[in-house]
Amino acid sequence: MVSPCGPAARTDYGRAVTTIFTWRGGFANAEVNSLHAEAFQTKVFDESEWNWVALTRRHSLGWVVARQGDGLVGFVNVLWDGLVHAWLQDTMVARRARGEGIGAALVAHARDGAKAAGCEYLHVDFDDHLRPFYLGACGFAPTSAGLLVLERAGLDLSAPTIGGAPEA
Numbered sequence: 001m002v003s004p005c006g007p008a009a010r011t012d013y014g015r016a017v018t019t020i021f022t023w024r025g026g027f028a029n030a031e032v033n034s035l036h037a038e039a040f041q042t043k044v045f046d047e048s049e050w051n052w053v054a055l056t057r058r059h060s061l062g063w064v065v066a067r068q069g070d071g072l073v074g075f076v077n078v079l080w081d082g083l084v085h086a087w088l089q090d091t092m093v094a095r096r097a098r099g100e101g102i103g104a105a106l107v108a109h110a111r112d113g114a115k116a117a118g119c120e121y122l123h124v125d126f127d128d129h130l131r132p133f134y135l136g137a138c139g140f141a142p143t144s145a146g147l148l149v150l151e152r153a154g155l156d157l158s159a160p161t162i163g164g165a166p167e168a
């Protein structure tokens, strides 16, 4: 399903730039690893270390890809319990495209995809500074949540953040 994000989000040198959001859209490992490195200040993993294509197909309910032309400007992964609970992981927008509503639209498309799949709850956890984004722009209700940091799976994450560490 291809769903344009309303009218053109911005203009570059007078040309309209439209962002296209696609639930379970196609992507390459290299472009998502590059976006992830920019978003979470990690090294750029290669696909032998972090194979998004294989992992999302095996473990995800879906994911949302945001593109401007051929360029990947946003991505979010949606994990689930196989029934009614889904979770957002790794919401990320390219620095050059931030502040234009793409992050909130990514989350809205993830919500719609999870709802269409029969899920009743969409969860997310995040650092405090992102409260205006998730609770304000994306409409999540605040809850209590907990986190146990487990042993890492051998990846060198120099600056781990909630939402940035790979699943074991």
Ligand SMILES: CC(C)(COP(=O)(O)OP(=O)(O)OC[C@H]1O[C@@H](n2cnc3c(N)ncnc32)[C@H](O)[C@@H]1OP(=O)(O)O)[C@@H](O)C(=O)NCCC(=O)NCCS
Pocket (backbone or CB within 6 Å): 039, 040, 090, 091, 092, 093, 094, 097, 098, 099, 100, 101, 102, 103, 104, 105, 125, 126, 127, 129, 130, 131, 132, 133, 134, 136, 137, 162, 163, 164
């Ligand atoms: C967080 C992130 C996905 C937001 O993407 P975005 O496209 O810039 O967000 P939007 O334009 O949809 O923002 C909508 C509103 O959310 C709030 N918001 C967005 N980013 C925010 C941030 N970093 N801190 C606090 N509030 C933020 C603002 O109120 C914003 O409205 P405004 O632009 O009118 O002020 C993006 O900054 C990003 O990729 N960050 C790095 C990775 C990351 O931390 N991801 C979250 C993991 S839990």
